[in-house]
Amino acid sequence: MTAEIHGASDADALAGRFAQLFGALAGNIERVIRGKRENVELALLCLLSEGHLLLEDVPGVGKTTLARTLAASVDARWTRIQFTPDLLPSDVTGVSIFNQSNNRFEFHPGPIFANIVVADEINRGSPKTQSALLEVMEERRVTVDGQPHLVPRPFMVIATQNPVDMDGTYPLPEAQLDRFLMKISMGYPDHASEVAVLAGTPTGPLIDQLPKVAGGADIKNMIDFAGRIHVAPPLYDYLVQVVAMTRGHPDIRLGASPRASLALLRAVRVRAAAAGRSFAVPEDVKGLAAHVIAHRLMLTPEAELRGRTATDLVAEALSQVPVPQSTGV
Template sequence: MEGIGEDDIARVTALARSIREAVSTVIEGKPEAIELATAALLAEAHLLIEDVPGVGKTMLAKSLAKTIDATVRRIQFTPDLLPSDITGVSVYNQSSGNFEFKPGSVFANLVIGDEINRASPKTQSALLEAMEERRVTVDGVSHELPRPFLVIATQNPIEMEGTYPLPEAQRDRFGLRIDIGYPSPAAEVAMLEHHGDTDPLGPLAPVARAATVMEAIGIVRRVYVHPQVKQYLVNVVSATRAAPELRLGASPRASLQLMRAAKAWAAMDGRGYVIPEDIADLAIPTLAHRVLLSPAAQLAGRNPADAVAAAIATVAVPAKR
């Protein structure tokens, strides 16, 4: 390992395991979604959870937030929500004769944006600077956000009534996108048995502090990526830009997010280095929400995940040494 010790990786692996085990007591039968959500946290990558109502999107976001002893704010996105409700506002103080900044809901370590696509595009865009630069600017003054800073947003499919599609610029700022899907019959029965008459979040206790998570994020950033693996990552992202089924491929920002997520994925697996399989595992959750289908692909009923998978299949995997 270069620049990173086995003890460091072991701490990240243990933390990830504790978070997954805690969240799995609330979310039944969805280990892959929990694994991806944990990777997003350790990569400090914003997470978009998209699925139909009632499958546990908000519950996953809340349970992930509750595993960390940190500041958490929940924003219920509605059509009448204003940008200043998110970022904050300057208020004139008559006694001092000065304007004072009143922080908005985005000033927290973990921000849960519930049903983000029910607000207007103008309000959605209030998150852009916060998600990219981890600060907000109000009346020409910049205000730094606390660290770690993570937005966990849920949204219903855009075909649902009363929704606005997220602008491409905002979708591109989400590091990973996951869907939950309906539980298996066995998992649904277990959910009824365990949570039928109790609050599933009630017994959930934090397993780490914000400072511990920030330390783990720092370790993850030092995970080694071999030049050949970096080239493979770039080839994967470039394949989406050349895919005939896509009229918009993944951006350079997507390359950075994929590498950061792959580092977290490797550390969660107990490794201080990234392998090509990490890139392949995370390519669809990291890239599919950033691309746009061509009109022909839309008419053929294709979805972005299928198009990204087809593009990745054309890329040669580096040989193992």
């Protein structure tokens, strides 16, 4: 893909090649994650949007497996951090240690310095340790003892968490939730998929044996190409109107931030490229709005008592904002 991304001039041909590699990555992940095509594609959209993914669900439905399988499908460095109540911020970011041989402090990077970081059960870590991720998730760097250290590109945090009403969990603060491009739920597999999982055990493909479908350079080139996907001015306006609807709604006490608008735009471009198009359309916004926006919203207590959900309110915003016409090229 590297040569074609740089050598070809036809945007449609490049989009077609993008879609082929995207499909190959999704198919490789589906060798392990059965019956969850939408979740697999959303995880890939996050990676290629240079965003972060939060997977929330009950134990045992494949959250960590999805994260590991995505990391195993890409020829890039990945690490796993198991969050526990006694985990310290320095265990994540790294620490400066004094070297007696040269009388200098030397920085020893932590596991956050990888292309894909699996933060397992993130809400079992203390709020102090969770906060250690705030800078790196937004700025792609870690500051230790006043010195900034850049993480490699691409960089993605895939965090898993159990529902906040389970024992031993700490709710993620709003500032941290806002740094995740998407939050998705795995859900239970359907009957046929669960039977296939049982039938394939233990002879089915193991994560460590999966082939590397894309290299680090391929991922970088796909990210760069997605950033050039055409977005017409009416579509910018449509996207902002959808996000703005969450800020003045009487059932919402904290609406989506401008970071949400930027995140949705990046994801929309990747979705268009994954569909083999060199331009975005309103359906791209509609298909991703709930995944990108809902987890950033805080509802009023009255709305929660009435059974309203953030996903319902995003759907309401989409239904009220007029859809622009002629947004292609």
